Amino acid sequence: EPEVTQTPSHQVTQMGQEVILRCVPISNHLYFYWYRQILGQKVEFLVSFYNNEISEKSEIFDDQFSVERPDGSNFTLKIRSTKLEDSAMYFCASRETSLEEAFFGQGTRLTVV
Amino acid sequence: EDQVTQSPEALRLQEGESSSLNCSYTVSGLRGLFWYRQDPGKGPEFLFTLYSAGEEKEKERLKATLTKKESFLHITAPKPEDSATYLCAVKERGTGNQFYFGTGTSLTVIP
Numbered sequence: 001e002p003e004v005t006q007t008p009s010h011q012v013t014q015m016g017q018e019v020i021l022r023c024v025p026i027s028n029h030l031y032f033y034w035y036r037q038i039l040g041q042k043v044e045f046l047v048s049f050y051n052n053e054i055s056e057k058s059e060i061f062d063d064q065f066s067v068e069r070p071d072g073s074n075f076t077l078k079i080r081s082t083k084l085e086d087s088a089m090y091f092c093a094s095r096e097t098s099l100e101e102a103f104f105g106q107g108t109r110l111t112v113v
Numbered sequence: 114e115d116q117v118t119q120s121p122e123a124l125r126l127q128e129g130e131s132s133s134l135n136c137s138y139t140v141s142g143l144r145g146l147f148w149y150r151q152d153p154g155k156g157p158e159f160l161f162t163l164y165s166a167g168e169e170k171e172k173e174r175l176k177a178t179l180t181k182k183e184s185f186l187h188i189t190a191p192k193p194e195d196s197a198t199y200l201c202a203v204k205e206r207g208t209g210n211q212f213y214f215g216t217g218t219s220l221t222v223i224p
Contacts, residue, residue, distance in 0.1 A: 104149075
């Protein structure tokens with residue numbers, strides 16, 4: 001069964017460093033998302049991406065964040081200068097154009113120290 | 114303002130003891146209501162999409178229903194492997210593609 005794949009599963013980084021989280025969406029899906037979940041809190045929307053551009057972003061998604069689809073299969077989230085409060089699980093999701101539901105990856109646990 | 118409120122926050126059931134989880138929503142135009150299951154340290158796993166009041170979906174021991182203000186996830190004769198956090202999310206008509214998630218109900222099924 002097709003699934004969304006995320007790498008790495010866990011990343012530890014020092015405050016101020018740049019990190020890139022990687023995702024391979026399901027192959028025939030055209031909508032891509034990044035969400036995050038701080039420990040014990042709800043899943044929060046960061047950004048959605050369609051047709052090679054950002055379609056929506058939340059207030060959390062400030063200038064420190066960027067997304068890219070560098071090739072036909074990968075979708076990345078870059079955090080330019082990490083802060084302690086960026087520590088969270090980051091989930092990538094994708095969906096087909098004709099359906100409303102999205103399918104999530106297993107997440108990357110980002111720990112900023 | 115929360116678009117989605119789930120209750121209870123936590124629920125402990127004996128194996129075989131049926132119950133329901135509640136998700137109430139306040140979006141003005143519902144584009145879809147979604148139920149996901151989340152195991153610890155994992156991503157949300159899609160269960161159901163509901164689009165309009167009166168709609169019902171079933172999968173094994175789970176049944177999701179929808180009214181104009183809330184959705185219920187009914188769990189019939191649960192087993193220990195049903196233990197997980199169940200998340201409800203909505204998409205609002207006219208405001209784009211994002212999902213608004215509730216905080217979830219943590220279900221524990223005791224053998």
